[in-house]
Amino acid sequence: MIGLVGKPSAGKSTFFNAATAFARQRDDSETVLGGATMAPHPFTTIDPNNGFCLLPAPQDSCPEEDYEGDLTFGSTHGRNNHGRRLIPMLLRDVAGLVPNAYQGRGRGNKFLHDLTGADVLVHVLDASGTADSEGNTVGVEADGTPGAGASHPLHDLAWIRNELIEWLYTNIMFKWDTIQRKGRSKLSLMFSGYGQTEAVTRTVFDEVERFLEEAEHRERALDRLEQWDAGDLHRLISAFLGVRFPMALALNKYDLTSAKRNVEDILNALP
Ligand SMILES: Nc1nc2c(ncn2[C@@H]2O[C@H](COP(=O)(O)OP(=O)(O)O)[C@@H](O)[C@H]2O)c(=O)[nH]1
Ligand SMILES: [Mg+2]
Incomplete structure (x- = not known):
């Protein structure tokens, strides 16, 4: 199971809905576990949303790798464009973490507990840095600098790991x-x-x-x-x-202009 973590309004439920959309479109009652509600305010998600996403089989694990014939042959869920089988994987969208969640703030312990079953985590970061640590939008000034109280994604990365x-x-x-x-x-x-x-x-x-x-x-x-x-x-x-809990980073809200500089900061700061 893949667990999505991140502060409120970082875009976890949006990510979850996009990644699990295929299951809903197929209308297959065994894999449809429902979509998640998205909204620009904290705590839209309280109970975790569970759904299936599709991931390509790990490299070199699929005998038909780079097979160029019928890509639907012999696979229940299809293949990616390298011929690797797509495998359903459970994805869990938990509620946003807030600073001091570990002390029970914002129902924090429950959310942390919801992650216990995860094999890996994806940290969804608001790369635009236009919100504070609790997910409240603070916007950007006319010159492109973040508004007062804005939290840089590197700061979010540090405090969430600390949680x-x-x-x-x-x-x-x-x-x-x-x-x-x-x-x-x-x-x-x-x-x-x-x-x-x-x-x-x-x-x-x-x-x-x-x-x-x-x-x-x-x-x-x-x-x-x-x-x-x-x-x-x-x-x-x-x-x-x-x-x-190996963790991948998903740099979200890249469409907002303030994201470019923040993503450069992240690339420079992380090995
Ligand atoms: N501009 C922009 N807004 C986004 C993006 N992803 C999500 N949002 C918006 O951010 C808000 C919070 O998203 P949501 O998925 O509910 O965040 P969650 O609290 O982490 O689950 C919603 O209004 C989304 O429409 C993105 O890539 N770009
Ligand atoms: Mg949510």
Whole structure:
């Protein structure tokens, strides 16, 4: 399942509707899960919208790749123009996150919980930067500079990632006394609530442990949780999030003139 994240009014439901339109057009009762309501104000979406989008099979996974004959042959959902089969994938449009959602603001915890089943996330960004962090339109001045309170998409990227980190951090700190007492296995059990295999958690733990040994000469740090501080736990969670929820960016509202400069900033800031 692909989870759409982003601040309110970034364009998540618009993205969702465009990506799932094929299923509604086909009027196939097994794949029609309904469209999402779009509106330029926060919290149009409260319960998540679920629908199917079509994605090409990963490169080199399809024997008929670059097949140039009948592209409908042998595939239920058609093929892209390289002959790769299109595969239905569940897409979930959750409500917009607002700053401090992890503390329950704007029903934030529920929205974060709705993401738990996602394999990957798509962060829909308002590339135009014409709204504040809560999705309220602030517009642009006559000279093209963003209006007061506007949030740059790089700022949105940072605070939304921070929301995800603080969400996990708060959940883990809630049980920290027990985790410290019971050690690594209890911590691993806490992470297992986010829908990945134990092997993933183990890989992340091993990597962070190796890092702490090399960078700070702390041996087997995961067996010494009583020595951990908030920074250590944030580092572990950040590493876990990167592996557990790979994130693609969708730079939306590119049609608005202010977007061009912001997209350049993003390209310069990200590797
Ligand atoms: N100019 C422009 N407006 C857009 C674009 N995508 C969405 N919108 C508008 O932005 C508003 C919020 O969109 P919506 O999909 O409801 O955002 P959500 O809160 O993230 O689900 C709506 O009025 C959309 O019509 C876009 O690419 N360009
Ligand atoms: Mg929405």
